[in-house]
Amino acid sequence: MELYELSLHEVAKKIKDKEVSIKEVLDSVYSRIDYAEEKVGAYLSLCKERAYRKGELLQERLDRGEDIGILGGVPIAIKDNICIKDMKATCSSKMLENFVSPYDATVITMLEKAGAIIIGKTNMDEFAMGSSTATSYFKKTKNPWDLERVPGGSSGGSAAVVSSDMAFASLGSDTGGSIRQPASFCSVVGMKPTYGLVSRFGLIAFASSLDQIGPFTKDVEDMAIMLNAIVGHDKMDTTSVDLEKKDYTKYLDKNISGMKIGVPRDIINGLKNEEVKKAYFNAIDVYKSLGAEIIDVSLEYMKYSLSTYYIIATAEASSNLGRYDGIKYGYRTEKYDDLLDIYKNSRTEGFGEEVKRRIMLGTYVLSSGYYDAYYKKAQKVRTLIINDFRKAFESVDVIVMPTAPNTAFKFGEKTANPVDMYLEDILTVPVNIAGLPGASIPAGFDQNNMPIGLQIISNAFEEEKIVKAAYAFEKSTEFNKARPSL
Numbered sequence: 001m002e003l004y005e006l007s008l009h010e011v012a013k014k015i016k017d018k019e020v021s022i023k024e025v026l027d028s029v030y031s032r033i034d035y036a037e038e039k040v041g042a043y044l045s046l047c048k049e050r051a052y053r054k055g056e057l058l059q060e061r062l063d064r065g066e067d068i069g070i071l072g073g074v075p076i077a078i079k080d081n082i083c084i085k086d087m088k089a090t091c092s093s094k095m096l097e098n099f100v101s102p103y104d105a106t107v108i109t110m111l112e113k114a115g116a117i118i119i120g121k122t123n124m125d126e127f128a129m130g131s132s133t134a135t136s137y138f139k140k141t142k143n144p145w146d147l148e149r150v151p152g153g154s155s156g157g158s159a160a161v162v163s164s165d166m167a168f169a170s171l172g173s174d175t176g177g178s179i180r181q182p183a184s185f186c187s188v189v190g191m192k193p194t195y196g197l198v199s200r201f202g203l204i205a206f207a208s209s210l211d212q213i214g215p216f217t218k219d220v221e222d223m224a225i226m227l228n229a230i231v232g233h234d235k236m237d238t239t240s241v242d243l244e245k246k247d248y249t250k251y252l253d254k255n256i257s258g259m260k261i262g263v264p265r266d267i268i269n270g271l272k273n274e275e276v277k278k279a280y281f282n283a284i285d286v287y288k289s290l291g292a293e294i295i296d297v298s299l300e301y302m303k304y305s306l307s308t309y310y311i312i313a314t315a316e317a318s319s320n321l322g323r324y325d326g327i328k329y330g331y332r333t334e335k336y337d338d339l340l341d342i343y344k345n346s347r348t349e350g351f352g353e354e355v356k357r358r359i360m361l362g363t364y365v366l367s368s369g370y371y372d373a374y375y376k377k378a379q380k381v382r383t384l385i386i387n388d389f390r391k392a393f394e395s396v397d398v399i400v401m402p403t404a405p406n407t408a409f410k411f412g413e414k415t416a417n418p419v420d421m422y423l424e425d426i427l428t429v430p431v432n433i434a435g436l437p438g439a440s441i442p443a444g445f446d447q448n449n450m451p452i453g454l455q456i457i458s459n460a461f462e463e464e465k466i467v468k469a470a471y472a473f474e475k476s477t478e479f480n481k482a483r484p485s486l
Contacts, residue, residue, distance in 0.1 A: 003028035005483070008168040008222035009076055011332050015062070015073040022055040022062075022073035024115070029075045029119060033166045033364035036486050042151075042160040043139045044080050045088060051075065053119050069115025071229055076111060077167035079158045080121040081128055082213065083106050083202040091204050092136035093126045095324050095350035096330045105202020106234045107171060107213050116387040119167060119403040122157030126338035126352045127321065128175055131424045134411060135354040138372025143185060145450055149408040150305040151228075152182030155216070159186040164215045164486060167227055170216045175206050176309050177404075177428025179214045180440035184403035187482060188443045189217045189470070191227065194460045196241040199234035207316035208239075210309075210432040219443065219480050227463060243461060251464040256472040257291030259465075262396035264299045264455040273406050279444035279452040280402050286399070286476050287469075297392040297399060302430050303383040309383065309429040310422060311365050311378035317355075318362030324350065324463040351352040357418065386434045393459040398469050402427055403453030427455065436461045441470045442479035451479075 003025055004009060014020045030048060037043055059070050076461025078084060081091045083101035085108075090096045109117070117322040133141040133156035141156045144164040151160040153173025159182035162170050171178045174192035191214045198213045205211060215226035228249065233242040263284060271277050288294060292481060313416040326332040326346025333345035351359070365374035405426060412421040431438040436457055443454035454473065458465040474480050 002032070003468055004032040006168070006424070007070070007218045009225060009363050011168055012072060012074050014068070016303055018062070022059045023052070025073060026051055026075060026117065026119070029167065030339040035134055036164045036166055039147060039158050039486055040142050040144055040164050040166070041139045042122055042157040042164070042166060043077070043120045044090065044092065044123050044138060044157070047087060047118060051117050051119045052453050058115060058117070068148065069113065069425050071111065071474045072115030074116055075119040076116045077120050077122050077158060077161045077170040078108070079124055079155050079170070079172045081124060081173060081204040082107065082171060083204070084118060084121070088205060089121075089122065091127045092124045092138055092348070093355070094137045097137070097331065099330060103202065106199035106236060107230045108202065110230050110232065111303070116229070121354055122161055122170060124157055125154035125238070125354070127204075127317070127355050128154040128173055128178055129317070129354050129358055131181060131421050132411070133157060134415065138351060138412060140388050143408050144486060145187065146263050146408065146448070149410050149450065150185065152185035152408065156182045158216050159183055159190065161483060162186070162188045162218060165483065168218070169222055171213055172216055174212050174214055174432065175210045176214055176313060176432050177425045178401050179216065180428050180438055180453070180455055181424065183216060183440040184227055185408040185451060187451030188219055189223045189441050189480070190438065191215055191223050191465060191466070192431060192437060193227065193231065194437045196239050197437070197461060197463070198230050199232070199237045199240050201234055201236040205320040207313040207318060208318060210313055212432070220338075220467060221252055223439065223470070224252060224467050235366045243310055246464060248464055248467050253468055253469040254472045254475045256287070256468060259292045259398070259469065260396040261287050261469070262290045262295055262297035262392055262399035263294055264302070264399065264401055265296050267299060267302060267401060269384050271402065271405050276405060276407070276452055277447040280454065281475065283400065283454050290472055290476060295396050297396060299392060299430070301381065301388045301390050304381050305385055305433055306422065306426050306432040308381045309380045309425070309433055310361070312382065312433070314358045314362035315366050315375050316362070317458065318359045321355070321359055324332040326350075354418070382433050384459070385430055389430075389434045389436060391458070397458065397465050399457045400469070401455050401457075403455040404428070407446045407448070407450035407452060431457055435465060436460055440467050441474060442482070445481060
């Protein structure tokens with residue numbers, strides 16, 4: 001077995017035990033990138049010199065007998081909407097094509113404090129708007145399981161690098177399922193923490209009340225380790241919650257006898273993809289065999305979540321993206337006669353079609369004649385969805401449902417009608433609306449050998465329940481061990 005094929009915790013242990021050097025690990029991963037990146041197209045930039053320099057410093061500390069952290073020497077990839085000092089943060093947009101961040105995001109500081117080595121920035125949908133990476137200004141990332149299919153989005157690049165062994169773990173961001181959906185499509189573990197648990201300082205905003213940074217990993221143990229590294233209060237983020245830190249690795253326990261698992265049966269029965277439904281009910285059978293108690297739950301307002309999400313998200317996006325005007329920073333048009341021309345032409349030329357569509361939708365729902373009819377009403381429905389989940393969690397520990405209604409689709413299949421693309425988010429957006437944590441774990445394959453994900457949701461700040469339920473399922477199945485052949 002090659003070093004790049006190991007899990008994060010396996011390679012971290014080998015480094016700590018001095019079975020391998022950090023340079024050997026970096027050599028192995030970059031060699032894998034040299035081979036696989038041409039096929040998958042998941043990276044926008046690599047930082048080899050920076051990575052090897054960091055590796056040398058960590059190796060020197062290790063050789064002196066110092067503790068180099070829980071991620072000591074492990075290569076990690078970062079979605080390109082998370083800022084790293086002196087590196088580009090493009091958001092896969094022409095608008096920020098040449099933007100170099102002057103500071104580190106808090107999660108980057110925390111990862112490096114834990115000993116991680118940043119090896120590159122990953123491709124994404126432009127400004128995190130999309131479900132395929134096809135809206136990226138630079139390239140399309142391909143699904144390692146089938147190069148004609150999408151890896152999911154918007155964090156498709158971050159999922160693909162882990163799935164194809166081009167990184168041991170990665171960070172993405174999740175606004176409406178942008179970690180969980182690509183994790184499902186690429187058969188990796190993807191975690192969206194509770195809103196406020198992980199700092200958003202240094203994450204370039206799409207929709208501020210929905211965005212959340214989270215990890216992609218090869219297995220659940222790695223997910224717990226990554227959470228340990230990035231969770232914590234940050235005074236630079238006013239939405240960051242100050243809570244006592246938990247060690248999520250303590251909840252890696254296969255014994256879930258008596259755990260109460262919620263099943264939203266009405267929602268599941270409404271799904272059209274029979275293979276996704278079959279994999280889901282097989283997963284429920286696994287939980288039954290482990291002694292979990294299966295309880296039906298009602299989420300009656302979940303059917304309104306998609307329309308609610310696309311009102312709130314586009315409204316916040318139209319506000320957040322107002323800063324890109326051709327004056328302050330970012331792309332500026334060369335064709336202008338006056339200030340109005342600079343604004344208009346810079347935004348017309350700098351933004352892609354999907355971003356402009358969402359800006360226009362958001363501006364519309366916030367306009368004086370439609371604010372009450374759309375935005376205000378969406379916020380009221382948001383409260384109903386939150387209350388739905390609160391009521392459900394009075395009787396269950398976690399809620400389990402499919403991550404996505406379908407497996408990965410082919411490029412071009414859903415581009416003609418944007419609504420078809422939006423419908424792929426129907427099972428993930430409620431979690432963001434309610435600010436809850438959710439994770440996707442591998443749960444099977446369809447007849448085309450495309451991955452199917454299982455989504456596990458807990459109440460706010462109870463990620464440990466997700467870790468426990470996910471670990472028990474993973475250890476009772478073999479799905480997470482499968483890897484695509486490139």
